[in-house]
Ligand SMILES: [Zn+2]
């Protein structure tokens with residue numbers, strides 16, 4: 001735990017977002033019911049799909065094979081994300097990682113876990129990249145390596161909700177780093193929130209172009 005978080009947790013211990021008990025942002029009693037598990041669907045068309053596989057028809061336009069989603073961006077999930085993003089509460093990371101990890105199937109040993117890098121201005125303001133922190137905890141809990149293989153060029157930020165608009169804004173925003181690790185790799189992209197999936201697709205496209213064999217993704221919450 002970073003020093004500041006450690007000091008804060010002593011002075012003002014976290015209270016459970018659901019029941020208010022002191023100790024953790026989400027206590028063991030409230031955890032099973034908070035952030036309800038959503039059905040396994042194809043992220044592209046929202047049709048039910050076993051193991052959250054991208055369906056035949058969506059696979060034509062998406063470089064992703066599976067997109068696992070833990071929950072909807074609502075109530076407790078939304079509160080957790082807001083603390084994580086806007087209140088600099090890093091203690092959220094292990095909680096999100098544990099919840100997100102529950103939605104993952106067994107991952108092959110050669111899976112490389114990475115994150116969707118945030119715009120550098122955001123990382124500067126916040127002091128950390130929340131998706132990277134989530135990916136690191138997630139990798140740890142899965143016993144798999146975390147590596148940074150994507151960098152973000154430019155400060156493009158996504159605004160608006162139309163899929164085509166978001167796709168245009170994000171195009172060319174990522175570049176591969178450590179290409180030797182990407183070649184032939186099985187990559188799991190991690191992000192905290194997904195809206196249309198355009199960002200995940202662009203990141204996956206970048207990795208595929210750099211030689212990745214297969215790219216899957218996992219997100220904590222889906223924002224409709
Ligand atoms: Zn509680």
Ligand SMILES: [Zn+2]
Pocket residue numbers: 042043044045046047054055056057058059
């Ligand atoms: Zn589909």
